[in-house]
Amino acid sequence: MLIIGEKINGTRRRVGRAVRERDAEHIVALAREQVDAGADYLDVNAGTSSDTEAEDLIWLVETVQDAVEVPLCLDSPNGATLGAAARVVERRPMINSISGEPGRLETVLPLAAELGGPVIVVALDDEGIPRTVEDRMRIIAGLVAETRAAGIADERLYIDPLIMAISTGDDAGVTALRTIAEVRATYPDAHVTGGLSNISFGAPARRFLNQAFMVLAIEAGMDSAIMDPSAPGIYPLMMAAEAVLGRDRFCNRYNRAYRAGRLDR
Amino acid sequence: MLIIGEKINGTRRRVGRAVRERDAEHIVALAREQVDAGADYLDVNAGTSSDTEAEDLIWLVETVQDAVEVPLCLDSPNGATLGAAARVVERRPMINSISGEPGRLETVLPLAAELGGPVIVVALDDEGIPRTVEDRMRIIAGLVAETRAAGIADERLYIDPLIMAISTGDDAGVTALRTIAEVRATYPDAHVTGGLSNISFGAPARRFLNQAFMVLAIEAGMDSAIMDPSAPGIYPLMMAAEAVLGRDRFCNRYNRAYRAGRLDR
Numbered sequence: 245m246l247i248i249g250e251k252i253n254g255t256r257r258r259v260g261r262a263v264r265e266r267d268a269e270h271i272v273a274l275a276r277e278q279v280d281a282g283a284d285y286l287d288v289n290a291g292t293s294s295d296t297e298a299e300d301l302i303w304l305v306e307t308v309q310d311a312v313e314v315p316l317c318l319d320s321p322n323g324a325t326l327g328a329a330a331r332v333v334e335r336r337p338m339i340n341s342i343s344g345e346p347g348r349l350e351t352v353l354p355l356a357a358e359l360g361g362p363v364i365v366v367a368l369d370d371e372g373i374p375r376t377v378e379d380r381m382r383i384i385a386g387l388v389a390e391t392r393a394a395g396i397a398d399e400r401l402y403i404d405p406l407i408m409a410i411s412t413g414d415d416a417g418v419t420a421l422r423t424i425a426e427v428r429a430t431y432p433d434a435h436v437t438g439g440l441s442n443i444s445f446g447a448p449a450r451r452f453l454n455q456a457f458m459v460l461a462i463e464a465g466m467d468s469a470i471m472d473p474s475a476p477g478i479y480p481l482m483m484a485a486e487a488v489l490g491r492d493r494f495c496n497r498y499n500r501a502y503r504a505g506r507l508d509r
Numbered sequence: 510m511l512i513i514g515e516k517i518n519g520t521r522r523r524v525g526r527a528v529r530e531r532d533a534e535h536i537v538a539l540a541r542e543q544v545d546a547g548a549d550y551l552d553v554n555a556g557t558s559s560d561t562e563a564e565d566l567i568w569l570v571e572t573v574q575d576a577v578e579v580p581l582c583l584d585s586p587n588g589a590t591l592g593a594a595a596r597v598v599e600r601r602p603m604i605n606s607i608s609g610e611p612g613r614l615e616t617v618l619p620l621a622a623e624l625g626g627p628v629i630v631v632a633l634d635d636e637g638i639p640r641t642v643e644d645r646m647r648i649i650a651g652l653v654a655e656t657r658a659a660g661i662a663d664e665r666l667y668i669d670p671l672i673m674a675i676s677t678g679d680d681a682g683v684t685a686l687r688t689i690a691e692v693r694a695t696y697p698d699a700h701v702t703g704g705l706s707n708i709s710f711g712a713p714a715r716r717f718l719n720q721a722f723m724v725l726a727i728e729a730g731m732d733s734a735i736m737d738p739s740a741p742g743i744y745p746l747m748m749a750a751e752a753v754l755g756r757d758r759f760c761n762r763y764n765r766a767y768r769a770g771r772l773d774r
Contacts, residue, residue: 410752410753410755410760411760414755414757414758414759414760415755416755417752417753417754417755418754418755443753447752447760447763447764448763448764448767448772449745449749449763449767449772452742452745452746452748452749452772453749453752453753453763455720455724455742455746455749456724456746456749456750456752456753457749457753459720459721459724459725459750460724460725460728460750460753460754463725463728477717477720477742480714480717481717481720481721483717484714484717484718484720484721484722485721485724485725487675487682487712487718487721488675488682488708488718488721488722488725489682489683489725490675490679490680490681490682490683492679493679494679495675495676495679495712498712498713498714498718499712499713502713502714507713507714507717
């Protein structure tokens with residue numbers, strides 16, 4: 245599982261304040277916490293209005309990459325912002341994201357192709373949230389046709405099936421799981437990721453819903469997640485899911501994580 | 510999910526001592542702890558040698574049923590022991606278990622038929638541990654033919670697919686999950702149960718392996734488990750699995766469990 249740490253997101257009130265006030269200490273703490281907990285990439289999203297977003301994201305990139313060694317996942321709906329941030333990034337970044345929403349493809353796709361790193365592809369277009377597995381697969385097919393045409397190999401794609409809150413409908417989890425399985429079967433060279441904690445939005449005791457969904461998503465074929473790896477129990481459960489599914493030979497990774505003290509939380 | 514509390518088992522050293530010393534306080538504490546955590550049945554297994562097992566199990570039955578209101582799951586390989594314990598039981602018990610092991614069927618089946626309650630049917634015969642899904646289904650088919658011939662409706666069966674430790678082989682979890690799904694499809698009126706914590710025997714940080722396996726087993730069709738409901742996180746995760754699988758309308762049960770303070774651990 246490739247873990248993309250989700251916590252440095254300016255749409256969260258406390259992070260938004262840290263961005264506006266240039267509170268590097270708070271941002272660095274979030275970065276270290278996630279890297280210590282196992283993050284492979286750190287998502288950085290300024291979450292601010294479009295007139296300051298580019299300089300805010302550049303500040304975030306510089307602040308985070310000065311503090312930790314992992315590569316970043318540049319997160320903005322705006323291709324120009326992503327391009328500006330990409331110019332100051334040290335390690336080849338992941339791009340979050342391409343979708344069928346108006347303006348995204350035109351501005352983000354050429355940048356992603358040029359950068360040469362991983363790209364998140366979200367099953368969204370300009371017609372609102374696609375409800376069915378079929379609608380999502382149709383949108384994904386359109387987007388993958390574009391990424392292929394732009395010369396981006398499927399291996400670089402992290403396809404996001406769109407994880408919606410079960411508080412919006414009892415079938416939200418099952419729809420996401422089925423889409424994950426379909427994506428896995430249809431695009432065997434691509435990866436599958438998604439915003440794990442979306443599943444529990446609006447619900448109480450969110451962490452158990454996130455945990456249960458993650459286990460099922462791993463079985464369905466998800467091999468990456470945009471998540472908080474420092475949330476209690478989530479990292480050990482991720483390792484455990486792979487072990488009980490027979491995907492961890494002799495439980496070697498699980499045992500190693502145990503000896504490294506990573507299964508204590 | 511029907512939860513069968515596993516902790517009052519004399520093959521565990523501390524419980525075995527409590528049985529020999531007639532330490533009712535220890536047994537009652539285990540009973541209350543499991544009922545408070547959500548157990549629907551309590552398994553009672555004396556775990557002692559055959560010459561004292563019947564009187565030991567009778568003592569356990571009387572000790573536990575004086576303290577808590579839930580029905581018991583009488584657990585012994587010996588039909589005569591089960592019969593003796595059944596005579597002192599107040600609420601209709603579950604029987605653990607029928608299998609194809611020598612002597613089991615002949616002595617336990619008539620008793621189970623007579624008692625009229627739920628019966629655990631284990632995918633075991635006299636040829637050692639069946640390794641494949643096919644071998645297990647063949648054994649189960651033979652046993653279900655016997656229970657049906659004895660007049661036991663499938664609704665009363667709790668079929669145990671045999672959960673083996675992943676430390677004995679990387680495919681142990683997947684074999685159990687596939688057997689669960691096959692049993693669910695082949696015997697739609699029967700229930701599926703199993704010893705959850707077997708999956709993690711011999712491994713470190715066992716609770717995460719138990720948790721991950723439980724979530725996958727629920728998806729595969731398991732609707733009961735022989736488990737420790739007081740283990741941290743397992744009860745909330747069980748509720749969460751049903752919610753994210755869309756099996757908890759409007760998350761009503763999850764929300765109710767939250768309000769009742771049952772998702773705190």
